Amino acid sequence: MELRHLQHFVAVAEDQHFTRAAERLMVSQSGLSASIRALERELRAPLFVRTTRRVTLTEAGRALLTEAERVLAQVRSAHEAVAAVQGVLRGTLSLGTEQCIAGVHVARLLAAFRRRHPDVEIRLRQTGSDALAEEVAAGRLDLAFAYRTRADTDQLRSVSLTSEPMTVLCHPGHRLAASTAVLSPDDLAGEVFVDFHPDRGPRRTTDAAFAAAGVRRTVALEVNDVHSLLDLVDENLGVAVVPRHFRHKRPSLTALPLKATGEAEYETVALLPPERATSPAARALVALLGTEGPTPPEPSGAS
Numbered sequence: 001m002e003l004r005h006l007q008h009f010v011a012v013a014e015d016q017h018f019t020r021a022a023e024r025l026m027v028s029q030s031g032l033s034a035s036i037r038a039l040e041r042e043l044r045a046p047l048f049v050r051t052t053r054r055v056t057l058t059e060a061g062r063a064l065l066t067e068a069e070r071v072l073a074q075v076r077s078a079h080e081a082v083a084a085v086q087g088v089l090r091g092t093l094s095l096g097t098e099q100c101i102a103g104v105h106v107a108r109l110l111a112a113f114r115r116r117h118p119d120v121e122i123r124l125r126q127t128g129s130d131a132l133a134e135e136v137a138a139g140r141l142d143l144a145f146a147y148r149t150r151a152d153t154d155q156l157r158s159v160s161l162t163s164e165p166m167t168v169l170c171h172p173g174h175r176l177a178a179s180t181a182v183l184s185p186d187d188l189a190g191e192v193f194v195d196f197h198p199d200r201g202p203r204r205t206t207d208a209a210f211a212a213a214g215v216r217r218t219v220a221l222e223v224n225d226v227h228s229l230l231d232l233v234d235e236n237l238g239v240a241v242v243p244r245h246f247r248h249k250r251p252s253l254t255a256l257p258l259k260a261t262g263e264a265e266y267e268t269v270a271l272l273p274p275e276r277a278t279s280p281a282a283r284a285l286v287a288l289l290g291t292e293g294p295t296p297p298e299p300s301g302a303s
Contacts, residue, residue, distance in 0.1 A: 001042060003075060006068040008035040009047065013065050016054045066138055073139030077279045089117045093281040096125045096132040096144035096271075098201050100226050102245050103161030103268045104145055104289065113285050120281050128199030136271045142282040144271040147201025158269040159286065166205060166266055167244045168256040171236035177254040184259040185213035192238040194221040194229050205266045206241040209258070 011021040022029040047061035129146035137155040170176050196203040223229050230250045233240050243266040247255035
């Protein structure tokens, strides 16, 4: 099994199209097809279901994809490790993050990294914590900044960044705004909630806190970005339970403390592959954590 066969297979799996994959790899379509056929003969199993519009993975193809991505990531790490020993950090840093992650100023961190390692190409992807954990474990990302959603495994380890309580945000005219007491989930029973999609860290934290308290809640307004959430609360369309640092993003809203429980703590982490599989670029970025100073509260309108 040749590495180029695995590279070709992964490209077709990602693009779901032979022509587009061939163009991206800068090889002929006939050569790419021959490479995939050679791999299928060696494995004695079809890897793709081919149609006139696109190709999809078979069960065997899905099984191979996970391992192929891991192998290619390890090969890339080997090349980068040799370059690092020679005194130059090269290659690619593939980073993932949730939106408005606490404990790290991602843009400032990446700017500092680029100043120190200008020959490294930086790639950034923003999505939910579950997806980020899967991509780091599969070798598609070098590391990610995310909410802790699972325990460490032999394919994934975590470095704690920070932990903070959750806070209730509401419109100044809302009935809760005048409260001077620390709120509990029971105090919020029956409220209309604005929240993120279920795979986002803040949503998972809030769901866990309410489930632990035995309080049922309805998320009537579901969004995938911080600005939309704040806008909806600002129009008094619902209340939101969010990490405490969100209160700096819209000072016009009323922020109320939520009763502290283990489930109401929002912990963010850096997700990394096992030590042996961590790329030199990822190690260099982690080494910068904490050297750029504390993450400042973000002003109104920041994301």
